[in-house]
Amino acid sequence: MMLLLKEILLQYGWIYYYLLLLPFHLTHCQAVDSQAENLLKQINKVSESLKRLHLVNGKFCHLQSRQDQQKLLKNLLESTTSQYYLGYSYDTSYEECTSIYASGSTSSGIYPIWLKERFQFTYVYCDMDLVSTQKGWTTIQRRMNGEVNFERGWDDYVRGFGNPSSEHWLGLENIYRVSRQTRFSINILGPINIKLPKVGFDLEDWDGMKAFVQYTYFRLKSKARNYELDVNGLDEAFKNIFSMAPISGFEFSTPDRDNDENNQSHCASKYKSSWWFHYCLETHLNGPYPRYKQPMTRKNIYWGRWQLFNPNNTALRFASIKFYYSRDES
Template identity: 30%
Template sequence: MQTPLLLLLVLIILVQAGTSFPTERRGSQAKYASWDDVNVVAHGLLQLGQGLKEHVDKTKVQMRDVNAKLKAFNSTAAELGRRQQEQDRDLKARSKEVEERERLVEQLADEVKAKVEEVKAESEDIHSRMDRLEEKVEGAVRDPEVESNDSDHSRVPFIQRMLEAQNRRIDGLVEKIKQQQDKLEKQSLHLQALQSKVRYTKRIKSHRRRDEETVLKGEAEQSNAPTGLARDCHELFVQGQRASGVYTIQPQDSRPFSVLCEMTSEAGWTVIQRRHDGSQNFNQLWESYQKGFGSLIGEFWLGLENIHSLSKQGQYTLQVELSDWAGQEQSTRYQFKLDGEEKKYALHLDQDSSSGVQENTMTTGAAGLPFSTSDRDNDLSADTNCAGLLSGGWWFSSCGESNLNGKYPRRPSHQSRRQGMFWTTAKGRNSSLKTTVLKIAPATVKQ
């Protein structure tokens, strides 16, 4: 843009210089004046040339900078293309791996179903054989000829012994069938957990790929968009899930974690504690009770932090289900709320009478009961560490109302009454508990 203007200026100066030369001879004074004009024009031309040279030099420097930036841009674009190709290859490999896992999970599910059918067929065969044997024995005992023949009376004890032996064999087979069924149920829960993990891995990889593509395009932005995971088991129920098992959830403003969901015909319950065989040691310290421990397909404690992340989403109902060694079952419901760590995970319970009169009671008071362990004494007893005295961690008031996290009794006796699992009812303290389940669901659910 500046170069044409400079050339135009040079032409104008040259024209003016030409018109200044005389056409006829004049005096020596006029001649000297014209040479002065020529010197002025020459000096101006030199300055213009110097300006043109400086302009050209600056233009060269700018061109070099532009070329360097173009090379850097080309190398960056090539690097981005290479990284995109690598990510595509990695995504394909991961997709194949996920497909292989799904195939294995489906294969295991088919094997489990086949085993279940085989066990059912064996059980039916055993029962039919048992029925036929009982018919034969009853026919032999009631036969008049047998009763009238004294020599045949000696066969009755033999038949009875044979029947007792057969009953023992049948009892043993029934016990084995029960064990097989327990194993199959655990395998089924394990398969459900694997399927849930596979689905969760797919979603995480999809979100990760989307974020990486956004970063590569230079459009990465912080986002608080939801992950697509349910906030609790009842939300899974609302979405159409009807099978009880292990699922991955993500409460509001919390990280994802796995839970055991118990689906009923009306709601989905999130299980926060379960005990049934004493396979898990519940005599743990504060940090373990805070994070959770155990196996979701066996005995476990979900974790105070996880329970609090569920509770802070709204009002929940807590259902306490107990059974003793005599086979008697008890159930209680409360309006449930759990504070955070800053308030020592204080428990707030109000009796829920919506399902009828209930005789099981646990009171927390307006301030709530803080959670206590042997290394974090938060109970309301002034001179006793209830968790250290009774074993396990619990919401203790005066060490004597309840403790469902105590030692599991190895047999239905009262020898471990002091440190065992117990729950106080209107009829008195129950210290022979065999199973416990604590589960929660939104209070808005009609039970």
């Protein structure tokens, strides 16, 4: 009997190896199932927390209508049931404000967006009211009253600070992740890629003069490259007034991290601001907040050549940076 079994194993050796590896395969499958189950539990906990924050906590009642709240929560809760399939993740949450607007939530306010690469939610201010043909702008920076101190170090600027409902900075790492978000379709026509976002600079001075300066291309490099920024494609309406790319090609500098190309001066320390400095600046929207009717200077929130737009060259009382995502099938 033993000889017969030996001959069978020699002739059908693959069966032997399969039987040998089967326990390891089963153990691996059980481990994957266990990890997926734990992840789903964590996602459900996050969803419940979001539900409490939106419907109970007053700090997050900036969604303008209960209908918007209920609609967004329904989609978020549904996404947790389909976040994982056979061990592979795919995203069904909103990754930026453009998608939130398209879903029918058209009121400006605070919304959670899903950072795929970090596997977490972050809160942003979605500007749905911006005077533009494109609706649903994701705010990554906003200055409006001087309540938040923007003279901070590297760690704060990487992490983010302030409150999305007022003055805030989303954080370099979050900005980097948001600018790389992509979403894929599940139909036979292939993936739908979100291209690199457009970026808009929303500006208003103390005289009430407003400008929305839009560029068609925004790309932020990683922390290893000190979040070097590439901005191109200035809106035709402003080409005769503002610089083509006032912050393009520069690394991010803070008072405690000198990454500018000025060998004679530390720009961030000199101007008490953290920004994409070169030698030293054509613009910086993170500078000290100006006093009422103060003239525009490099010592406060600054946008170069503003005097060509407003001859009074009045300081900016409001400044904000926003993303917009276009979709094209590929």
